[in-house]
Amino acid sequence: MxxxxxxxxxxxxxxxxxxxxxxxxxxxxxxxxxxxxxxxxxxxxxxxxxxxxxxxxxxxxxxxxxxxxxxxxxxxxxxxxxxxxxxxxxxxxxxxxxxxxxxxxxxxxxxxxxxxxxxxxxxxxxxxxxxxxxxxxxxxxxxxxxxxxTLPVVTDAARMAALAAGLGLAGRKVVATTSALAADKDPLMLVDAIAALKKQRDDFVFVHFGTGKLDAEVRARVAALQLQDHFVFAGYQQQVEALFGLFDVFVMSSREEGLGSSVLDAFSARVPVASTSAGGLKELLADERGLTSPPGDAAALAHNISVLLDKPHWAAGMVARAADYYEQHHxxxxxxxxxxxxxxxxxxGRRRCHIQPVSPLAAPAAPEVASQA
CATH class of the missing domain: 3.40.50.2000 (Glycogen Phosphorylase B;)
Incomplete structure (x- = not known):
């Protein structure tokens, strides 16, 4: 073709x-x-x-x-x-x-x-x-x-080490997302979720990979909530999936989402996922393949992140189910x-339905009624 x-x-x-x-x-x-x-x-x-x-x-x-x-x-x-x-x-x-x-x-x-x-x-x-x-x-x-x-994730140890050193990630649990700073991804709610998580614990850093129209607004919210030590902007990274080996938890905060291909990267990289249930995300994360919370609910998202950080052995079963699902369907x-x-x-179907030219002497055929696909 x-x-x-x-x-x-x-x-x-x-x-x-x-x-x-x-x-x-x-x-x-x-x-x-x-x-x-x-x-x-x-x-x-x-x-x-x-x-x-x-x-x-x-x-x-x-x-x-x-x-x-x-x-x-x-x-x-x-x-x-x-x-x-x-x-x-x-x-x-x-x-x-x-x-x-x-x-x-x-x-x-x-x-x-x-x-x-x-x-x-x-x-x-x-x-x-x-x-x-x-x-x-x-x-x-x-x-x-x-x-x-997606293609199966292949992590890059050298890039991960360089990024961890550059951002000062050593000794802290890494929570991260890869998404545009755009309204449908609800990054302002995500900042609020990280603020709520900080009230519960101090052993983590959140890294946001991506850029977008809401960059200035999101940075202002981070500053207003005094999250500079816990919320890091890493910008756009080509082949960011190669860095997923750094993550302890992957997060999606979307208010609208067709499916969420970044979640598929997390599945492939065997990283546990805390996400909203917007759009197709609830389909991906069904059957205990991740933890979901209602769109816009910062407190619930923060709670799910904390659960995954606290219970890595329990999360391992979730990760295994997600990886198996990825291999079978994505x-x-x-x-x-x-x-x-x-x-x-x-x-x-088009070839079978192709209408051949009719002789002008032939009787006209009865009109066909087209059905909508």
Missing amino acids: NILQLNFENGWRGGERQTFLTMLQFREEGHTVHLLSRAGSDMGRRAREAGFVVHECKGAGGVLAFLIRQGRQYDVLHVQTGHMLTWAVLTRWLHGAPVIYSRRVAFRLKGALTRFKYRHTDLVVAISDACANSVKAVGVGHVPVIADA RLDTMGRAYLSLFDKLLN
Whole structure:
């Protein structure tokens, strides 16, 4: 198959990592994969460095022009972001390629254009039941779930030692997260949770990996609560999963989350997880694979972190269940082959339904009623 991946994000977050990993697996399975991305994006740069053909556009006009001119050369348009979905659907009548969208967020869908584009997408695939339910709410009946995947974590001892020395982590238990400083991740609640944890104990340091729009606001909250000795900003770290061996507990504070691929890294690295139950997180952490608390509840999150720090032997069973679950359900080859199977079924269905030209002398056939996928 000739597959075009479409991602218009400028930075590098979970959705971009999943796009890149999907491209790698599709290529591994023998398919031709190109990327349509924003000019100058991290996504485009990484894909090009990995040997993929990358088509870059500065804005919507460039994307629309590319899809109109070149969309027909692809068997499948695999869309990874909302903007790209809009443009792929609006040009369908010209490029003719099937549009498949990976829905990675679970927030409520609103607006007439949103409903239109989802109902005119050939196939919407969700990464969790929470994401699938948000799509079904706008009238899309069939939404298969294919969970995100990650590569198994391989820790880097030299990097971990250097970071521990640089941040002064020696002799303290390390609690950490890897997330953007953005509203959906609720970093201000996370600061409050660390403040609550500090009232209970003084043997830990919290390390936040990531950047974002709320950076100044979060730093101000840390200062106001006098947490400078317990809350460390480590910024963006490339291949941050290689540092997970430093962590005693991994934390997610999200108020909205499609699934939470960083939790998968924690599962693979065998780090216990304390998280909110937002969106797909409760699915990942079900069956005692981690401790969950309600979104926005700083005190409950702090309590769960403390429990995991105090009971490492008890947490070991949780970690083992999580690692086994990861191996069974979230390997990259499993995810990639599930997508390719759906693509095959969609393309084969299109071929079977292809209408042959009718002789002008033949009697007109009764009109067919299309069913919504």
